[in-house]
Amino acid sequence: MAESTGKRTSKKDMNPALDRTARLLDLVPYLATHQGISIEELAREFSVSTSEITDDLNTLWMCGLPGYTALELMDLSFESGFVTISNADTLARPRTLDRNEALTLILGLETMLEADSSKQSALSEHISSLIEKISQCLDIARLIQAGTASSSAIRGEIDAAIGSRMPIQIEYHSLARDEVSIRVVHPLEFISLANPSSHEYLYAFCEHSQGYRTFRIDRILRTLDAQGLGHYSIQKTVTVEPTINTMVVAIASRERDVAERFNLSPQNLRADSKKEVTIESFTPDWAIREIMSFGGEVALKSPPDLRESLRQRSMRALSGYI
């Protein structure tokens, strides 16, 4: 079905000889600025095996200007396990960025721009001018754009804390309770769940709740200085197993929204003609809020006590208008 247009195919569609040619051309400028690099490190950098990289070096050794005598050939030495190159001036500059390469850099830079342009303005200006520069390599820069994501700085602070094994203070907006609190956490790793609109989470030991918790990155409002809190001192590893609450809801319309918010598989939702499905939630409070946001299009069927609590909350909300 997909017609081959023969233009700038993605790396995976490339045939092996082209793939290899690209690598050979890119090896020369890399070696020229990394004289004496070990074969192992070179292989790692180019994400290939050491035998493949050795084959590459053996091939490059046969390449050069017409004539192909010692005067014209590139001079490579790597018998010692460390690579040096000379007589390779023609290829010494790296190749220009292809469309996808330029695109990754531009989109990556765009996510670093502060959402609030008044903050870090010097840095943002610097990033913007760099985006301009790279855009010269890309004919479609205005057609594909990432919005700003203010999480870059927050992720940066957390990343540094993971690296130094230091606790960090975060100001966190808990959706379940609609509450902002400051917590001391020992960050362990970033995790991305596999669902399509996946948010990124931080997995950390939370001093406040004395257990391992996940925090949605976009709900971390800011990180605060945690100086003087000392190194990791996780002693208690009492993790309270989270209880999962299951509820049955009836869906009148907006099936896609329901599936997305409760992370339901569309197959299950479609199959059930009555549109009654079971949803799961760690906190009933969050589920009740989500159901309420559908304003009657989604009805909670069971358990009865939560149904009653939802009704009461709706009455209370309504009383604010009468």
Next chain:
Amino acid sequence: MASRKSERLVNLTIALLATRRYLTKSEIFRSIDGYEGELSSMERMFERDKDDLRNLGILIDVRGVDPGFEDEPGYRIHPDTYSLNLGELTGTEIALLSLAAEAWRGAALGESAHSALIKLRSLGIASDFDALPNLSPKVQVNSTSFVPLTRAIGDRSTVTFTYRSAQLNDETRVVNPYGLGSRKGNWYLVGEDQDRKALRTFRLDRIVGGADIISKPGTFQTDPDFHVLTFLDSHLFEPRDVAQLRIRRGRGHALRGEATTLSSDEQFDLCELPYADDERFVDSILWHGDDVIVLRPVALREKVISRLRSLVDSHG
């Protein structure tokens, strides 16, 4: 043989880059290592090699060598089109670019980000992180349609994909893709829907599976002034109205970011908040239960009241 072929392509590239004048085919066949055999097979080989280099993004310039002999074209590669030229880059800029590439680890274009990084490192400029705050950007793209869509946008090719409708039906769409943009954590495709004959936006996480390119490059034209984020902002996110709300103190954090507080009493803050989409805004007000009360506009207030009544009814 892959190895012989790569060797010939590298030698061809070197020769065409190094030459200061255009080389004719016969000069190429005579002097560049790897061209051998019958003239006709060398000709075919050369045609394929030219295509291959073009696929690698290497531009071969062709020109008649002698105006008197039109049938004898010459070939060369201009060093400025071949090599990366971003002007002077500082160590801080290299550091920022490295971070930008690292942001793709594990994401759709991770391989391209990696090869971009190798090219940047080949410039031999040491990266300098000292002037930068801790930054760790992350590009969140999980849709398998992302890569084919970027290619179709660049080539101006028509695509087809399966889209999940609001009723959860899988529908086939045929679209001329204009642009891709990300806002508030979601990626959107903007394009002309061929069946509906109108410009539409599609959320990438609602595209089921990938996207197939079904036409040649250059199938459609786009407005040269089209700017994807500007389009998304004006169609999806530009505030249409300003609401006046009472938000309980210490609550409603998701709304407070863009709200202006006019006054406060013991229990509530009186706030003004611009909003774009009626439906979404009503959802968000209902989510907050009795912590948020709409005062104005009246139509919005009426809508919230009727939804709350419906909630009470459906749980009675």
